[in-house]
Amino acid sequence: xxxxxxxxxxxxxxxxxxxxxxxxxxxxxxxxxxxxxxxxxxxxxxxxxxxxxxxxxxxxxxxxxxxxxxxxxxxxxxxxxxxxxxxxxxxxxxxxxxxxxxxxxxxxxxxxxxxxxxxxxxxxxxxxxxxxxxxxxxxxxxxxxxxxxxxxxxxxxxxxxxxxxxxxxxxxxxxxxxxxxxxxxxxxxxxxxxxxxxxxxxxxxxxxxxxxxxxxxxxxxxxxx
Numbered sequence: 001x002x003x004x005x006x007x008x009x010x011x012x013x014x015x016x017x018x019x020x021x022x023x024x025x026x027x028x029x030x031x032x033x034x035x036x037x038x039x040x041x042x043x044x045x046x047x048x049x050x051x052x053x054x055x056x057x058x059x060x061x062x063x064x065x066x067x068x069x070x071x072x073x074x075x076x077x078x079x080x081x082x083x084x085x086x087x088x089x090x091x092x093x094x095x096x097x098x099x100x101x102x103x104x105x106x107x108x109x110x111x112x113x114x115x116x117x118x119x120x121x122x123x124x125x126x127x128x129x130x131x132x133x134x135x136x137x138x139x140x141x142x143x144x145x146x147x148x149x150x151x152x153x154x155x156x157x158x159x160x161x162x163x164x165x166x167x168x169x170x171x172x173x174x175x176x177x178x179x180x181x182x183x184x185x186x187x188x189x190x191x192x193x194x195x196x197x198x199x200x201x202x203x204x205x206x207x208x209x210x211x212x213x214x215x216x217x218x219x220x221x222x223x224x225x
Contacts, residue, residue: 004034004108004128004131004132004135005135006035006038006039006135006138006139006143007039007139007142007143009039010036010037010039010040010043010050011043013036013206014040014043014045014046015047018046023047024047024048024049025048025049026048026049026050026051026066026204026207027040027041027050027051027052028051028052028054028204029051029052029054030054030055030056031054031055031056031057031164031165031190031195032057032132032136034053034054034055034056034057034058035056035057035058035136035139035140035143037051037052037053037056038051038053038056038058038143038147038150039143039146041150041152041154042143042146042147042149042150047152047209048152048189049152049153049207049210049212050152050153050154050155050207051152051153051154051155052154052155052157052200052203052204052207053154053155053156053157053163053170053173054157054191054192054193054200055157055158055159055160055162055164055165055190055191055193056149056156056158056165056169056170056173057136057140058140058143058144058169058170058172058173059140059144059166059168059169059172059173060137060138060140060141060144061124061137061169062082063136063137065133066133066134066136066137066213067131069129069130070130070131070133070134071130072086072125072126072127072129072130073130073131078127078130081126082123082126082127083123086121086123086126087121087122087126088121090120090121090126091117091121091141094117096122098111098115099151100163100164100189100190101163101164101189101190101191102118102189102191102194103161103163103188103189104161104187104188104189105187105188105189105191105194105195108194109150118161121208125151138197147173147176147177148176148177148178150177150179151178151179152179153179153180153181153207153210154177154179154180154181155180155181155183155203155207156170156173156174156177156180156181156183156190157170157183157185157192157193157199157200157203158170158171158182158183158184158185159184159185159188159189159190159192159197160184160185160187160188161187161188161189162189162190162192163187163189163190164190165190167184169188170182170184171184182213183199183203185199
């Protein structure tokens with residue numbers, strides 16, 4: 001397995017937790033990282049108290065955007081792109097990408113002021129992002145058969161107007177996981193954790209207070225619109 005797959009990153013994080021003595025963690029993940037969180041939840045070698053998924057991609061679909069984003073990881077051509085036009089094109093595209101990610105909400109002022117744009121366009125960063133884009137669809141296909149076996153509580157958050165990952169992905173996942181609760185945030189998109197922080201913190205708090213194996217301590221409702 002390559003270093004960028006969710007499974008590899010999941011194994012690495014679980015090994016680090018075991019080394020640090022972290023037992024029954026609560027995993028919070030956003031966007032691409034939700035694949036890592038689901039891989040961790042499906043790993044029976046380490047007990048997970050619960051998982052909170054935000055704006056995740058869970059099932060393989062045809063995505064033209066990943067083909068474009070993944071071009072910077074191609075052999076030879078990708079190396080040329082990363083050191084020539086990709087940094088400039090990515091920098092110029094940032095306003096439009098941010099607008100799509102935060103839609104329907106305004107981009108927070110702290111993001112405008114402090115987001116490290118120049119770090120994002122480094123060749124090494126472009127390569128990592130491109131490799132993960134290339135792996136996303138296949139990773140979702142590999143992990144999908146494992147979802148019904150995830151027995152820890154999973155709280156799923158999605159923006160109803162997410163322009164990056166359609167909210168039907170979250171709805172479908174909630175119907176598959178044995179112990180899932182879905183919360184759809186109206187008038188919110190992919191970066192909904194900026195606008196639904198209280199709900200997410202409340203979910204984490206409820207998981208902290210619950211018994212990891214107690215069904216009665218976890219809400220059984222699979223949807224909360």
